[in-house]
Amino acid sequence: xxxxxxxxxxxxxxxxxxxxxxxxxxxxxxxxxxxxxxxxxxxxxxxxxxxxxxxxxxxxxxxxxxxxxxxxxxxxxxxxxxxxxxxxxxxxxxxxxxxxxxxxxxxxxxxxxxxxxxxxxxxxxxxxxxxxxxxxxxxxxxxxxxxxxxxxxxxxxxxxxxxxxxxxxxxxxxxxxxxxxxxxxxxxxxxxxxxxxxxxxxxxxxxxxxxxxxxxxxxxxxxxxxxx
Amino acid sequence: xxxxxxxxxxxxxxxxxxxxxxxxxxxxxxxxxxxxxxxxxxxxxxxxxxxxxxxxxxxxxxxxxxxxxxxxxxxxxxxxxxx
Numbered sequence: 001x002x003x004x005x006x007x008x009x010x011x012x013x014x015x016x017x018x019x020x021x022x023x024x025x026x027x028x029x030x031x032x033x034x035x036x037x038x039x040x041x042x043x044x045x046x047x048x049x050x051x052x053x054x055x056x057x058x059x060x061x062x063x064x065x066x067x068x069x070x071x072x073x074x075x076x077x078x079x080x081x082x083x084x085x086x087x088x089x090x091x092x093x094x095x096x097x098x099x100x101x102x103x104x105x106x107x108x109x110x111x112x113x114x115x116x117x118x119x120x121x122x123x124x125x126x127x128x129x130x131x132x133x134x135x136x137x138x139x140x141x142x143x144x145x146x147x148x149x150x151x152x153x154x155x156x157x158x159x160x161x162x163x164x165x166x167x168x169x170x171x172x173x174x175x176x177x178x179x180x181x182x183x184x185x186x187x188x189x190x191x192x193x194x195x196x197x198x199x200x201x202x203x204x205x206x207x208x209x210x211x212x213x214x215x216x217x218x219x220x221x222x223x224x225x226x227x228x
Numbered sequence: 229x230x231x232x233x234x235x236x237x238x239x240x241x242x243x244x245x246x247x248x249x250x251x252x253x254x255x256x257x258x259x260x261x262x263x264x265x266x267x268x269x270x271x272x273x274x275x276x277x278x279x280x281x282x283x284x285x286x287x288x289x290x291x292x293x294x295x296x297x298x299x300x301x302x303x304x305x306x307x308x309x310x311x
């Protein structure tokens with residue numbers, strides 16, 4: 001796929017480099033030359049362009065990209081202007097980063113396909129994980145449903161999913177199990193480990209100490225489960 | 229039991245995912261030889277595998293106390309601190 005990443009601050013740089021590492025074609029632009037230099041060897045093309053310059057932007061052939069990602073959020077005016085220019089230039093899909101609620105609202109109004117709010121989302125995840133040390137990650141799917149990654153409570157270790165029957169007792173669905181599996185390196189005699197993901201685990205799956213359960217369910221029921 | 233035998237036994241239980249037994253044998257080694265690097269490292273790794281990160285960090289730090297240039301322990305510790 002082809003991506004245009006606009007704004008190469010910490011967020012934009014991470015987006016551009018991750019997409020490039022996954023084999024996508026990435027054009028990364030920023031008005032700051034030093035930021036462009038930092039990524040130019042790692043993406044398909046990197047250019048010094050002021051994204052609020054309509055003429056320069058239109059010369060990029062914006063409608064050829066599958067996604068345009070507007071990553072600057074500290075300068076709300078530039079972010080909005082850039083978004084309007086890329087929309088006007090026929091961008092197929094636009095993802096934009098918002099810095100504040102008002103910024104997010106405006107981006108939605110001008111027709112952005114997806115607004116991302118990394119600070120707020122990350123803040124929520126960190127707070128969730130700190131408030132319960134057993135929680136590794138937290139994704140709110142809607143107001144009612146969430147997915148959490150939680151360390152298997154000790155009371156469940158050695159039991160099968162059928163025995164603990166989370167669906168019946170808590171209305172929760174275990175959608176995957178992340179497990180670290182130790183192995184012995186025959187040459188060095190050292191123990192190492194690999195991380196294995198068991199997707200859609202069956203009822204006979206036994207839980208081991210340290211297993212991370214990826215659980216989907218209604219948020220209040222997840223809250224109950226966290227207290228175990 | 230000799231230290232080498234205890235370590236063998238502990239590692240066998242570790243890779244068999246019998247973590248409680250493995251922990252017990254690694255700790256036996258440390259009772260006999262508190263600075264045993266292999267036992268300290270493996271115990272740290274066991275705690276990492278079982279997601280007991282505070283203990284894992286403590287034991288990787290102990291590895292670095294006896295072997296400050298141990299790169300593997302340093303890498304694990306850095307990774308755990310980022311979590």
